[in-house]
Amino acid sequence: MGGEEQWSWMVLALAATASCVLLHVAARVADALWWRPRRLEAHFARQGVRGPPYRLLVGCVREMVALMAEATAKPMSPATSHNALPRVLAFYHYWRKIYGPTFLIWFGPTPRLTVADPELVREIFLTQAEAFDRYEAHPVVRQLEGDGLVSLHGDKWALHRRVLAPAFFPDNLNRLVPHVGRSVAALADRWRAMACAGEVEVDVAEWFQAVAEEAITRATFGRSYESGRVVFRMQGRLMAFASEAFRKVLVPGYRFLPTKKNRMSWGLDREIRRGLVRLIGRRSDAAADAVENDGTAVKDKANNNTNNNDNNNKGFRDLLGLMINARDNKSMPVGDMVEECKTFFFAGKQTTTNLLTWATVLLAMHPDWQDRARQEVLAVCGPGELPSKEHLHRLKTLGMILNETLRLYPPAVATIRRAKVDVILGGGQLAIPRDTELLIPIMAIHHDARLWGPDAARFNPARFAAGAARAAAHPLAFIPFGLGSRMCIGQNLALLEAKLTVAILLQRFEFKMSPKYVHAPTVLMLLYPQYGAPVIFRPIDSLSSSPPSDSTQAS
Numbered sequence: 001m002g003g004e005e006q007w008s009w010m011v012l013a014l015a016a017t018a019s020c021v022l023l024h025v026a027a028r029v030a031d032a033l034w035w036r037p038r039r040l041e042a043h044f045a046r047q048g049v050r051g052p053p054y055r056l057l058v059g060c061v062r063e064m065v066a067l068m069a070e071a072t073a074k075p076m077s078p079a080t081s082h083n084a085l086p087r088v089l090a091f092y093h094y095w096r097k098i099y100g101p102t103f104l105i106w107f108g109p110t111p112r113l114t115v116a117d118p119e120l121v122r123e124i125f126l127t128q129a130e131a132f133d134r135y136e137a138h139p140v141v142r143q144l145e146g147d148g149l150v151s152l153h154g155d156k157w158a159l160h161r162r163v164l165a166p167a168f169f170p171d172n173l174n175r176l177v178p179h180v181g182r183s184v185a186a187l188a189d190r191w192r193a194m195a196c197a198g199e200v201e202v203d204v205a206e207w208f209q210a211v212a213e214e215a216i217t218r219a220t221f222g223r224s225y226e227s228g229r230v231v232f233r234m235q236g237r238l239m240a241f242a243s244e245a246f247r248k249v250l251v252p253g254y255r256f257l258p259t260k261k262n263r264m265s266w267g268l269d270r271e272i273r274r275g276l277v278r279l280i281g282r283r284s285d286a287a288a289d290a291v292e293n294d295g296t297a298v299k300d301k302a303n304n305n306t307n308n309n310d311n312n313n314k315g316f317r318d319l320l321g322l323m324i325n326a327r328d329n330k331s332m333p334v335g336d337m338v339e340e341c342k343t344f345f346f347a348g349k350q351t352t353t354n355l356l357t358w359a360t361v362l363l364a365m366h367p368d369w370q371d372r373a374r375q376e377v378l379a380v381c382g383p384g385e386l387p388s389k390e391h392l393h394r395l396k397t398l399g400m401i402l403n404e405t406l407r408l409y410p411p412a413v414a415t416i417r418r419a420k421v422d423v424i425l426g427g428g429q430l431a432i433p434r435d436t437e438l439l440i441p442i443m444a445i446h447h448d449a450r451l452w453g454p455d456a457a458r459f460n461p462a463r464f465a466a467g468a469a470r471a472a473a474h475p476l477a478f479i480p481f482g483l484g485s486r487m488c489i490g491q492n493l494a495l496l497e498a499k500l501t502v503a504i505l506l507q508r509f510e511f512k513m514s515p516k517y518v519h520a521p522t523v524l525m526l527l528y529p530q531y532g533a534p535v536i537f538r539p540i541d542s543l544s545s546s547p548p549s550d551s552t553q554a555s
């Protein structure tokens with residue numbers, strides 16, 4: 001064979017190989033975008049599970065967006081109704097009526113099975129939990145929430161959860177009561193000072209952010225509160241930028257473009273990291289000095305706030321200190337600690353702000369329950385003292401009100417899992433292939449009349465009189481903090497903050513909704529009042545205008 005002929009054969013062979021590769025890739029793409037979704041649709045249909053039809057590339061996202069846009073265009077009607085599900089999860093409400101409680105939707109070519117039956121929920125979160133993983137968030141959300149507990153998996157998640165859990169034990173959190181109480185009392189004093197003609201109107205959705213930020217900053221940084229606060233302020237600004245981006249920008253890759261806002265976000269992100277690394281360095285050095293001087297016991301104390309400058313923090317185990325101690329055991333690098341701090345700010349601030357906002361809105365809408373709760377608070381805590389940890393424990397009516405708030409307006413309206421393996425649920429009824437996502441619409445379970453009775457859409461805290469597990473026809477019908485091993489780690493902190501804040505406001509004010517308020521719950525990551533939550537506060541005259549005495553002492 002001549003050189004020229006040999007060359008032609010090589011070109012032909014290369015062209016044939018390239019064609020094979022191209023064909024193979026094209027076949028894979030066609031399978032992923034068309035044949036696999038069709039096979040899965042048929043697979044679920046054979047089990048009686050149906051849903052809106054899959055459309056090439058987009059799945060049923062277009063219909064979902066249209067249903068949500070239509071629902072959020074109008075406020076709730078009637079304006080006092082708590083039947084918010086059709087507005088908040090419009091697509092769920094619409095398709096559930098057509099396809100029943102378990103149905104299949106498509107996020108692009110990704111199948112998402114919607115499951116609202118508490119027995120299936122039990123299997124997903126408890127009895128077969130090892131077959132499911134938490135879902136990977138949108139990259140914009142991921143960047144914000146940090147690579148901490150919320151998004152970790154496997155051994156690393158287990159280690160972090162073990163290290164951080166002691167910060168949320170009730171006896172530890174009780175030490176925060178005086179701090180949080182004082183910050184709420186300061187807020188109440190400001191509102192009292194702002195009141196003209198005997199009352200003041202404030203948007204509680206805005207103001208409660210400061211209360212939630214104070215608590216999460218204390219819980220994370222303890223005695224390094226002041227430096228931590230500077231870092232978390234920046235994190236707050238970053239979150240504001242990102243939630244704007246999340247709202248407006250659906251262009252893939254937009255977050256990488258050097259726009260003015262993006263450059264500001266990147267700069268803030270760098271500053272936050274630097275600030276946290278510096279702070280961790282200072283705390284680690286202090287702990288190391290303590291070891292050199294006095295041995296290990298003192299090191300633990302150095303990390304756990306026995307600073308003389310802040311005796312009220314005495315013995316408090318903050319998240320940073322717990323992580324630094326773990327790092328000494330070589331288990332948590334600085335980068336991981338930075339990510340956890342970001343995660344806790346993200347997971348802890350807005351969720352609690354939302355709970356506080358909806359609880360205040362509901363009490364303003366239901367003056368009968370506001371009166372009952374106030375009577376309880378005055379009977380247990382008196383009119384002028386900051387509630388103590390012992391007081392909080394005795395505020396049963398307020399506890400019921402917070403539960404009913406979390407039922408009707410759960411800050412996290414849904415959660416998602418992904419099947420890691422093929423799995424069979426419902427005693428053999430439901431075969432779920434690997435990589436199927438499961439959408440658990442927490443809010444829909446909370447509003448289901450078959451579980452909660454015909455008054456499911458009514459605000460009736462009395463249904464929680466015998467405890468959360470007995471409030472509905474199924475013990476797992478109430479899951480505002482999730483379920484199982486990945487249940488919210490901050491639940492005790494959120495409830496403590498909410499009880500304390502609402503108790504202090506009830507002591508000091510009567511409140512009602514502003515005529516400007518438009519009842520329009522909507523979802524943007526969490527459940528928000530779409531047009532804010534303006535509430536009118538009228539200081540209770542029996543109180544003196546001087547700041548209340550602080551009867552509580554840190555324990």
Ligand code: HEM
Nearest residue numbers: 149150347348351352355412415481482486488489490494
């Ligand atoms: C009313 C307030 C809150 C609500 C309704 C809430 C809700 C939830 C829910 C539903 C989950 C589970 C998500 C899932 O299973 O996919 C969760 C997890 C989590 N929450 Fe909360 N949360 C609240 C407050 C807080 C606070 C105050 C903190 C931190 C101080 C926090 C930190 C976390 C973390 C780190 C996780 C992930 C836990 C893990 O995967 O191990 N949350 N939360």
